[in-house]
Amino acid sequence: MYYDILVNQNSKMLHNLSLILAKAETFATAKKVDMDVLLNSRLAPDMFPLGRQIQIACDTAKLGAARVAGKEAPKHEDNEKTLPEFKARIESVIGYLNTFKADDFKGAKETKVTQPRWEGKWMTGHDYFIQHVTPNIGFHVTTAYAILRHNGVEIGKKDYLGDMPYQK
Amino acid sequence: MYYDILVNQNSKMLHNLSLILAKAETFATAKKVDMDVLLNSRLAPDMFPLGRQIQIACDTAKLGAARVAGKEAPKHEDNEKTLPEFKARIESVIGYLNTFKADDFKGAKETKVTQPRWEGKWMTGHDYFIQHVTPNIGFHVTTAYAILRHNGVEIGKKDYLGDMPYQK
Numbered sequence: 001m002y003y004d005i006l007v008n009q010n011s012k013m014l015h016n017l018s019l020i021l022a023k024a025e026t027f028a029t030a031k032k033v034d035m036d037v038l039l040n041s042r043l044a045p046d047m048f049p050l051g052r053q054i055q056i057a058c059d060t061a062k063l064g065a066a067r068v069a070g071k072e073a074p075k076h077e078d079n080e081k082t083l084p085e086f087k088a089r090i091e092s093v094i095g096y097l098n099t100f101k102a103d104d105f106k107g108a109k110e111t112k113v114t115q116p117r118w119e120g121k122w123m124t125g126h127d128y129f130i131q132h133v134t135p136n137i138g139f140h141v142t143t144a145y146a147i148l149r150h151n152g153v154e155i156g157k158k159d160y161l162g163d164m165p166y167q168k
Numbered sequence: 169m170y171y172d173i174l175v176n177q178n179s180k181m182l183h184n185l186s187l188i189l190a191k192a193e194t195f196a197t198a199k200k201v202d203m204d205v206l207l208n209s210r211l212a213p214d215m216f217p218l219g220r221q222i223q224i225a226c227d228t229a230k231l232g233a234a235r236v237a238g239k240e241a242p243k244h245e246d247n248e249k250t251l252p253e254f255k256a257r258i259e260s261v262i263g264y265l266n267t268f269k270a271d272d273f274k275g276a277k278e279t280k281v282t283q284p285r286w287e288g289k290w291m292t293g294h295d296y297f298i299q300h301v302t303p304n305i306g307f308h309v310t311t312a313y314a315i316l317r318h319n320g321v322e323i324g325k326k327d328y329l330g331d332m333p334y335q336k
């Protein structure tokens with residue numbers, strides 16, 4: 001189950017985000033608007049703009065898999081400026097997620113996850129997965145979506161959810 | 169794991185949404201704005217307003233647990249107009265989620281989930297849980313949050329994520 005969400009579903013959400021950004025680019029071209037305008041758009045003055053939402057969505061997925069597996073994640077410098085750079089960041093994280101195997105997460109209930117800003121506190125990999133990673137990636141991908149939607153980009157919830165595994 | 173997310177985490181997300189709405193009410197009172205203005209606010213003309221986002225978040229949680237467990241969910245009429253009514257809707261769904269036991273979800277990988285608009289197609293309870301319920305509740309709670317944030321309500325991501333299960 002950890003693998004199904006931390007690898008498969010989170011890769012899917014990042015992939016969907018990349019497709020949404022491609023639609024934003026088509027929109028910007030048609031409107032003769034620089035893509036930078038969208039990448040720097042935000043919903044409130046003290047909320048992060050689109051570009052930063054993409055970076056945090058990427059970090060949520062990357063650190064989610066790494067920390068629950070008790071591994072060290074590769075660093076990203078957060079220096080993306082252009083759409084191709086943001087898309088490359090997404091691809092890089094999807095590539096990283098695909099290096100995990102289901103067995104990597106088998107210690108999730110014992111693994112202690114912490115980070116400097118928690119000042120010595122920690123939580124289990126399992127709790128971190130359920131109460132932090134899963135809601136957080138939804139938060140940042142949805143906020144990216146909402147910024148674009150608010151700016152008029154023609155996307156719908158199907159773009160966010162992506163293809164469904166229907167059977168007949 | 170199904171229980172941890174479909175019952176515990178989804179209840180938590182709805183509870184956090186209720187606390188966010190209480191902050192929106194405080195904001196509306198301070199600004200001498202009718203709460204209806206916020207409940208009818210949206211981020212784009214063809215996106216659902218706050219009130220409808222709350223209803224869909226509730227339905228996502230309710231139908232998520234019911235369908236994965238192969239049960240019939242209670243009906244809600246979607247006739248809420250006032251904040252107390254929306255908060256009661258949330259409480260009603262949290263109460264319903266709390267009627268489930270972990271064992272109710274044990275057939276998730278075999279359960280066939282369908283609905284009229286899928287025109288005869290179906291997916292397993294497991295796939296529905298991972299690819300539909302989990303991203304979808306994040307989508308609607310985040311969109312509700314984003315509508316309020318865009319209107320100036322003083323909330324932050326901690327309100328969305330809620331208390332974290334830190335240990336020392």
